[in-house]
Amino acid sequence: MDLYGTKYNEEPGGRPGLTFNSLKRSTQEQISAYLFLAPFLITLAVFFLYSTGRAFYFSFTDYNLFADPNWVGLENYLSLFRQSLFLRALQNTLLFSVIVTTVQTFLALVMATVLNQRIRGLAFFRAAYYIPSIASSVVITLIFMWMYQRRGLINYLWTEARRHAPIILLFIALVIVLQVAQVIWERRRGYPARWVDPALFLISFTVGAIGTLGAWVAGVVSVRPLPPVDFTWLATRVRLPGWAPSFLRVPVPLVAIMIQNIFTTIPTMMIMYLAALQGIPPSFYEAADIEGASVPQKFFRITIPSVRPVTFLVVALSLIGTLQMFDQVAIFGDAVPLESVITLSYYVYDRMFPGAQLPQVGLASAAAMFLAILTMLAVLVQRVFIKSEAE
Amino acid sequence: MDPRKVIALLLGVLLAGAAGAFAGGEAEQAEPDPDDPVTVRVMGYGGQDPRIKADLLENVIGDHLEAQGIRVDYEPIEDDYNTMLYNQLSAGTAADVVYIPVETAPGIIATGMIEPLDGLTDLSPYLASLNESFTFDGQTYGIAKDFNTLGMFYNKDLFDEAGVDYPDENTTWDELEEKMRAIDDLGDDVYGAAFPAQFERMGAFAFANGFELDIETGEADLLDTALVDTVEWYTGLVREGVAVQPADMGQGWGGGAFGTGDVGIAFEGAWLLGYLGDEAPHLEFGTTYIPRSPHTGESGNFLYTVAYGINNQTDHLEASVAVLEALTSPEAQQHVLEGGLAIPSREELLELDYFERDDREAVANRTIFEGAEHGNVYGFQFGEVGTDWLSPVDAALSEIMTGEASVEEALQRAQRELDELLGR
Amino acid sequence: MRFLKTDERGDPAALKKADGDITGWMARRRWARVGIVYSVMILFAIILVGPMLFAALSSLKVNPLEYPPSLRIPELNPRNWVTAAQLGRAGAGDAFQGGFAPGAEIPFDLTYFYPEGTDPAPPDVEVPRRRPGSGLGAARTIDYAADYAEVSALEVVERERGEHEVDGTREDGVFVTYSFAVRYVGDGPLVGRVPLAATAERGHHYVDSTLPASRLERRGMVASFDNIAPGLGRYVVRNYSRVFDEARSVTTGRSLFVAWTRNSFLVAFARVLTNVVFASMAGYAVARYRFRGRFLIFFGLLFAQMVPAQVTFISNYLLVRDGLFGLSHLFGRDTFLNSLWGVIIAGAGSGAAMIHAGMVFVMKQFFETLPRDIEEAAEIDGAGTVQRYIRVVLPMARPALGAVIILTFQGTWNEFFWPLVVLTSPEEVKTLPVGLLAFRQVYGVAGDWGLILAGAILSALPVIVLFVVFQKYFMQGIAFGGSKE
Missing domain, CATH: 1.20.5 (Single alpha-helices involved in coiled-coils or other helix-helix interfaces)
Structure with missing residues (x-):
């Protein structure tokens, strides 16, 4: 399977087309085909092939838009790796791509599994989930920037979570204790109750909520009078987590973009997974149920292998998207320190249009070539990786 | 829904929308009437500038230019101006008259796209020290439209409430720190001063303390005690919470933080006056000089200036010179001064009665004007690397303020990156 | 069991x-x-x-950064709607738009709290000379209400003892309500808005007023009102009307947001047209014909979507800058920079393009599922290749064309990178996403998120409506290979 789920080299149509005037016919076909393809091929040639070739050529020159280009050999590629800004861009891009791809693929699959129920209203919810993905990156980034302000929604929710921490923790503890107690009791009665039994969970949840409320009213737990959290999400150079080695630390503004990116991409991926999950025969799960497989066992043994082709597609799209992340960096702009969020794509743009100096077209082209090769390598490697897993 | 209906509906809507839009588009692109006056495009900053320019054209120089058959279009660039200037110069789409900021002047002029002004217009009425920044190999490429320095703006309400005296010309850092602490004690959300993690502001203190920078080459010793001491004091106050980084108040710059009314002091130029007039019209403020270093007893400052230059690809050289002269005419500069944007570059205007007035805007402008000769003043120029010089230093300040690195570590790293940038 | x-x-x-x-x-x-x-x-x-x-919801608020964030939005309170409409009628006889017209008399009440031991002096009320916002619209000359307004003397209409919370503690004191009117003196133009500022002494506290104050300045001493005669519309969708009113071209004075919307529609329409016509042709050729180089075209399709736009934009930028081999002279210009044609014609790689590889792919996939019988029947009837394509094939391809239209429209509407490169100056040549970035830069500095959010929400509406109506095609698009841009 390739990226689009078809084989490129298969015969079109499907009917063997040999007739008595086959030679003439095939010539006709050639001409018609190229006439139909002409507009597409012309734009592809000018805006894709020619431009890629020209960027490749520029990457070996010192072109600056004003003076004529001079051949400098590999100098641009070598000097890239001496530039701290490029190294930072490379580091940011790799961290961003790996973390975001992993998290969003996993979450999308988990969410799809939860939603994989034959129930009414699924179409409505699916549509609702998709809404954040259809708005432009600018709209979503502006809304997130607003939420990331010092006294914005995200710090507010964080503040409230911290203030209510004792209550929340008590509630969670109660639910766990109740659930465990119920499951043990049901098993004693001879029912095959699971640790995550839904009916019992509803009871645990309700009783836990009432218990917590009671404890709150009785004053056993209370809201802590903590000051508002004033975490700086944007204009900061702090890198997290502090205990990690330097090359694994992620700048906070980049974390902000990661959260936003995961948020907007999950729905699309979830819908792709959902389509694949609904194609798994229910008999698979029923057979597993009879053998007494647990929920995680079913997830890892049945669900994940069944959706492997979709996983390939999702991971490939995600890698391409994340390695080329540009919009968010440009929109955050001067609200964040450049080196905290700069990615390879933005580095290319930045060298093409630097503010303080002459444009460095050669350097920009070299970085662009590097990015293109990185993208293709990533897709290739994951393809080999996921394929070999399947065999 | 029937797919045929869907397509028909969609195409119908799109066609109707586009027909209207294209019709509008064509009307706008029509050739100008030959009887129309020559249009000279001027490209400059966004922000407050469009308002001042429109006002200038409408009330001061518009009629004069119209009489010569010249119309002026001001194109404000809201994006990074320097990028846009390089971009448009290389593309041949740059305006006839362009702003040339002092920090990028060497690079811009080196492109060979700017017309030398010698012989085209009289350069003598302008302050020589300002023209100098735009003179290369004996040719002058720009006329400073105005200049600016930093002043200390203080919020009178907060000083009154804290019961401390307003700062003045002789205030030292130590005295200032006491006042800041008193103001900081007023409440959780009140801070003594806005200290951005930027050399653009901290530099003025460093210069006061005796730090030296070679603005021709950008070379500097960041481990010089004059700088290290300044950084320790400056960042220490932020770490203690007495001063605040504007970003930590959700503001993009010191002026924005000052405009909230919760910050005692900010260090900005005359551009702050226009901002406050729009965004915080009721704020009661005063202005004085950058405080003196307790070690040297001196004050320090940056000199910011922007020039008008002429794009040598222009089709209307004469008209462009006329526009440049009108924009820097005594009437225009006086108008800009009183609009609160910047200080005139014409020598004769420095004698203006305006500077003797005692309203807060005039006091601020006088302070900022005199700041140019008050203590250790450096031009806002960093050799050929331009404002890229600032990145390593700003990164160091930021890391120190958030406790990521010690003063020593951060400055050492900044020095390494700076050397790499300067190609040493 | x-x-x-x-x-x-x-x-x-x-x-x-x-x-x-x-x-x-x-x-x-x-x-x-x-x-x-x-x-x-x-x-x-x-x-x-x-x-x-x-x-x-927050975009309706005067200050969307209000802390703690709350959904009790005064702009959604019906009581305030009635008041705003009444004030609008008093100001300009227009309950919806409001304003300030000759002969107007706007009644207004202010309530202050004076803690025990302070002297209950009335606040100082004035109509300030204030321009609406800064930035993109600031260049226009406007009429100021201050030049025509007269504030009547304050009358005490109510005095009541009570408790009020001051800095977290409850204090005893007295509430005083003042009443006054703002009159239009003499004759003059209709002014859009009437700002008001009430300055009290330190220690006196603003409590309430006919309409809530827009903000408190100088540590609570100044209660500042952006407009005391807003009318219902200007009150409820204040930030939305500001999006259109305040951001204007400095040269023509026209609304920038309208220009950006128009540009976005233009580019999206042009791209939909080129993709529907050319991508379907290309898709058909690849699906139906066997020809030399077919394999190479598959590779082209694949790579065009994988190679980052940052690779191709360098050369494409220069091509557009220099007018695409003289093509620009047909349009009477030397360059396609800062022109919608530059956005429409050029652009490739993984970004949207005049003929998008992803759309070619969608069409190819679709044509491969179509049976050949009908085409062959038409061929026997003597229809030529082109005739057959237009009369027989395209009508059958409606569902796929629907997906192409929707996906291209959405992709182009949301496209950011290529317009950012091509459209820089003046402001009115931009498309909506690039224009919104200008909003962010100009109004974000002043923390004016109301206007930014309102602009963002407005710009997202067309695609959201499109999605709600044509949901099926979006889902199809994802199924065809997820060509989300």
């Missing part, structure tokens, strides 16, 4: 009872599971749609 105890084995009655038991137990579980699934779905919906919804 319930596990039977040893002594129950072989007892049919016990077995039957256990069976019935377990059926009920399983049913209970199923219902519980459905309940939980619905709850989880609602939770996901809140998490995913919540931010946009909350942003949309």
Whole structure:
């Protein structure tokens, strides 16, 4: 399977087309085909092939838009790796791509599994989930920037979570204790109750909520009078987590973009997974149920292998998207320190249009070539990786 | 829904929308009437500038230019101006008259796209020290439209409430720190001063303390005690919470933080006056000089200036010179001064009665004007690397303020990156 | 299956009872599971749609950064609607738009709290000379209400003792309500808005007024009102009307947001047209014909979507800058920079393009599912290739063309990178996403998020409406290979 789920080299149509005037016919076909393809091929040639070739050529020159280009050999590629800004861009891009791809693929699959129920209203919810993905990156980034302000929604929710921490923790503890107690009791009665039994969970949840409320009213737990959290999400150079080695630390503004990116991409991926999950025969799960497989066992043994082709597609799209992340960096702009969020794509743009100096077209082209090769390598490697897993 | 209906509906809507839009588009692109006056495009900053320019054209120089058959279009660039200037110069789409900021002047002029002004217009009425920044190999490429320095703006309400005296010309850092602490004690959300993690502001203190920078080459010793001491004091106050980084108040710059009314002091130029007039019209403020270093007893400052230059690809050289002269005419500069944007570059205007007035805007402008000769003043120029010089230093300040690195570590790293940038 | 105890084995009655038991137990579980699934779905919906919804509601507020964030929005309070409409009618006889017209007399009340031991002096009320916002619209000359307004003397209409919370502690004191009117003196133009500022002494506290104050300045001493005669419309969708009113071209004075919207529609329409016509042609050729180089074209399709736009934009930028081999002279210009044609014609790689590789792919996939019989029948009837394509093939391709239209429209509407490169100056040549970035830069500095959010929400509306109506095609698009831009 390739990226689009078809084989490129298969015969079109499907009917063997040999007739008595086959030679003439095939010539006709050639001409018609190229006439139909002409507009597409012309734009592809000018805006894709020619431009890629020209960027490749520029990457070996010192072109600056004003003076004529001079051949400098590999100098641009070598000097890239001496530039701290490029190294930072490379580091940011790799961290961003790996973390975001992993998290969003996993979450999308988990969410799809939860939603994989034959129930009414699924179409409505699916549509609702998709809404954040259809708005432009600018709209979503502006809304997130607003939420990331010092006294914005995200710090507010964080503040409230911290203030209510004792209550929340008590509630969670109660639910766990109740659930465990119920499951043990049901098993004693001879029912095959699971640790995550839904009916019992509803009871645990309700009783836990009432218990917590009671404890709150009785004053056993209370809201802590903590000051508002004033975490700086944007204009900061702090890198997290502090205990990690330097090359694994992620700048906070980049974390902000990661959260936003995961948020907007999950729905699309979830819908792709959902389509694949609904194609798994229910008999698979029923057979597993009879053998007494647990929920995680079913997830890892049945669900994940069944959706492997979709996983390939999702991971490939995600890698391409994340390695080329540009919009968010440009929109955050001067609200964040450049080196905290700069990615390879933005580095290319930045060298093409630097503010303080002459444009460095050669350097920009070299970085662009590097990015293109990185993208293709990533897709290739994951393809080999996921394929070999399947065999 | 029937797919045929869907397509028909969609195409119908799109066609109707586009027909209207294209019709509008064509009307706008029509050739100008030959009887129309020559249009000279001027490209400059966004922000407050469009308002001042429109006002200038409408009330001061518009009629004069119209009489010569010249119309002026001001194109404000809201994006990074320097990028846009390089971009448009290389593309041949740059305006006839362009702003040339002092920090990028060497690079811009080196492109060979700017017309030398010698012989085209009289350069003598302008302050020589300002023209100098735009003179290369004996040719002058720009006329400073105005200049600016930093002043200390203080919020009178907060000083009154804290019961401390307003700062003045002789205030030292130590005295200032006491006042800041008193103001900081007023409440959780009140801070003594806005200290951005930027050399653009901290530099003025460093210069006061005796730090030296070679603005021709950008070379500097960041481990010089004059700088290290300044950084320790400056960042220490932020770490203690007495001063605040504007970003930590959700503001993009010191002026924005000052405009909230919760910050005692900010260090900005005359551009702050226009901002406050729009965004915080009721704020009661005063202005004085950058405080003196307790070690040297001196004050320090940056000199910011922007020039008008002429794009040598222009089709209307004469008209462009006329526009440049009108924009820097005594009437225009006086108008800009009183609009609160910047200080005139014409020598004769420095004698203006305006500077003797005692309203807060005039006091601020006088302070900022005199700041140019008050203590250790450096031009806002960093050799050929331009404002890229600032990145390593700003990164160091930021890391120190958030406790990521010690003063020593951060400055050492900044020095390494700076050397790499300067190609040493 | 319930596990039977040893002594129950072989007892049919016990077995039957256990069976019935377990059926009920399983049913209970199923219902519980459905309940939980619905709850989880609602939770996901809140998490995913919540931010946009909350942003949309907050965009109505004067200050969307109000802390703590609250959904008690004065702009959504019907009592304030009535007041705003009344004030609008008093100001300009227009309950919806409001304003300030000759002969107007706007009545207004202010309530202050004076703690025990302070002297209850009335606040100082004035109509300030203030321009609406700064930035993109600031260049226009406007009329100021201050030049025509006269504030009448303040009259005490109510005085009441009571308690009020000051800095977290309750204090005794007296509430005083003042009444006054703002009159239009003489004759003059209709002014859009009437700002008002009430300055009190330190220690006196603003409590309430006819309409709530827009903000408190100088540590609570100044209660500042952006407009005391807003009318219903200007009050409720204040920030939305500002999007259109305040951001204007400095040269023509026209609304920038309208220009950006028009540009976005233009580019999107042009791209839809080129993709529908040319991508379907290309897709058809690849699906139906065998020709030399077919394999290479597959590679082209694949790579064009994988190679980053940052690779191709360098050369494409220069091509557009230099007018695309002289093509620009046909349009009477030397360059395609800062022109919508530059955006429409050029552009390739993984970004949207005049003929998008992804759309070619969608069409190819579709044509491969179509049976050949009808085409062959048409061929036997003597229809030529082109005729056959237009008369027979395209009408059958409606569902796929629908997907191409929708996906291209959405992709182009949202496209950011290429317009950012081509469209820089003046402001009115931009498309909506690039224009919104200008909003962010100009109004973000002043922390004016109301206007930014309103602009963002407005710009997202067309695609959201499109999505709600043509949802099916979006889902199809994802199924065809996820060409989300």
